Amino acid sequence: MTDASPxxxxxxxxxxxxxxxxxxxxxxxxxxxxxxxxxxxxxSNNPDAFGLxxxxxxxxxxxVVDHRGFGDRGAFEEALIEVLDGARVExxxxxxxxxxxTPLFVNHYAGRLLNIHPALLPSFPGLNVQQQAIDAGVxxxxxxxxxxxxxxxxxxxxxxxxxxxxxxxxxxALAARILQQEHRLYPLAIRLFAExxxxxxxxxxxxxxxxxEAGPSLLNPPEGA
Ligand code: GRF
Numbered sequence: 001m002t003d004a005s006p007x008x009x010x011x012x013x014x015x016x017x018x019x020x021x022x023x024x025x026x027x028x029x030x031x032x033x034x035x036x037x038x039x040x041x042x043x044s045n046n047p048d049a050f051g052l053x054x055x056x057x058x059x060x061x062x063x064v065v066d067h068r069g070f071g072d073r074g075a076f077e078e079a080l081i082e083v084l085d086g087a088r089v090e091x092x093x094x095x096x097x098x099x100x101x102t103p104l105f106v107n108h109y110a111g112r113l114l115n116i117h118p119a120l121l122p123s124f125p126g127l128n129v130q131q132q133a134i135d136a137g138v139x140x141x142x143x144x145x146x147x148x149x150x151x152x153x154x155x156x157x158x159x160x161x162x163x164x165x166x167x168x169x170x171x172x173a174l175a176a177r178i179l180q181q182e183h184r185l186y187p188l189a190i191r192l193f194a195e196x197x198x199x200x201x202x203x204x205x206x207x208x209x210x211x212x213e214a215g216p217s218l219l220n221p222p223e224g225a
Contacts, residue, residue, distance in 0.1 A: 008036075009030075009036050009037050009038040009194075010036060010037045010038070010090055010091060010193070010194040011037070011038050011040045011087070011088055011089050011090050011091075012026075012037045012038070012039055012040065012089050012090065012091040012092070012093055012190070012194075013039075013040055013041045013042070013043060013084045013087055013089035013091075013092050013093070014026060014039055014041075014042045014043070014055075014092075014093045014094075014095050015042075015043045015044070015045075015080070015084075015092060015093070015094050015095065015097045016042060016043070016044045016046075016049055016051040016052075016095050016096050016097055017044060017045055017046045017049055017096055017097050017098040017099070018046065018049050018050065018051065018096045018098065019049070019050045019051060019096065020042075020049065020050055020051020020052075020054045020055075020095065020096065021096075021179060021182075021183065022095040022096055022116055022179075022182055022183065022186050023042060023051045023054055023055065023095050023096075024051075024054050024183075025182070025183035025184075025186060025187055026039060026093065026095070026186060026187060026190065027039065027054065027055070027058045027060070029187040029191075031058070034187070034191070035187045035190060035191050035194070036191065036194045036195070037091075037190060037194050039055075039058075039060050040060075040061070040087040040088065040089050041060070041061050041062070041063060041083065041084065041087035041089065042054075042055035042060055042061070042062045042063075043062070043063045043064075043065055043080060043083055043084065044062070044063075044064055044065075045064075045065055045066060045067045045076075045080075045097070045098075045099055046064075046066070046098075047064045047066055051095075051096070052064070061087070063083045065079050065080050065083060067099060073099075073100075073102050073104075074102065074104055076099075077101065077102060077104050077105040078104070080105065081105065081108055090112060091112050091113075091114065091190070091193055091194070092109050092112065092113045092114070093114050093115075093116075093186070093190060094113070094114065094115040094116070094148065095116060095186065096116075097115075100152060101148065103150050106148055106149060106150055109148075110149075111147065111200060112193075113147065113148040114145055114146070114147060114148065114158065114186075114189065114190065114193065115145070115146055115148050115153070115155070116143060116144070116145050116182055116185070116186050116189075117129070117143065117144045117145075117146065117153050118130060118141075118143055118175060118178045118179070118182065119132075119133060119141050119142065119143070119144065119178075120140065120141055120142045120143075120144060120160055120162065121144040121146060121153055121154075121157060121160075122154075123138070124136075124141070125152050125153035125154070126152055126153065128171070129141075130171040130172075130174040130175045130178065131171040133165060133174070134165060134169060134170070134171060134174065138165060139164065139165055140162050140163065140164055140165060141162075141163055141165055141174065141178065142160055142161050142162040142163045142178060142181060143160065143161045143163070143178050143181050143182045143185050144157055144159075144160045145157070145158045145159045145160075145185055145186055145189035146158060147200060147205065156200050156202075156203055156204060156205045157204075157205060158189045158192065158193075158198060158205050158207075159185050159188060159189040159192075160185075161181035161182075161184065161185045163177050163178050163181055192207060195210065195211075196208075197209075197210065
């Protein structure tokens, strides 16, 4: 797994399709020094994504790889890989990227491809998940950061945040409260990756204590605790 010492920032690429509020949270945390990454490139499949403006404002290079210009998913993904690898990124963070990825892309970035999803996976994968959670009558939803494997919104879970569903919530209100948590959760998960503290063990992600901390930590309590 990739390691980044305090002086060395992990080069990452962020792939978006839309407004980019999660991208903004990564930009802000990278700027204030609490996230040890350098965002090398922001790629969007949508030329009108507002996230591209956010990146430009922060001086981050942007590329548009418009899926509509390609004959099939494979050709689109080859082009995405070319721009991301060209920027020498070591982690790819999907942040509101609205295309389903095939094994071609997912396997190329195996173990270094993260996604954020606005529900508590494995419940409610797919689209319109805030409405789905309300309709199902669950009391809690939330956000999940996970490694991406084959399958829609599937893969080992790195971190989750729980958001209660309130009696009069509509999908918009719930989505807004979940987004607030996403903006906290994604930088945290990427920080753990950048610090080399994540390892995938089957379906589970193990989180190592920070190097300075000796012995068991809150994240990995001792057996039986
Ligand atoms: C977020 O809710 C994210 O979890 C989902 O799409 C939304 C993107 O929001 N995949 P933004 O573009 O980061 O504002």
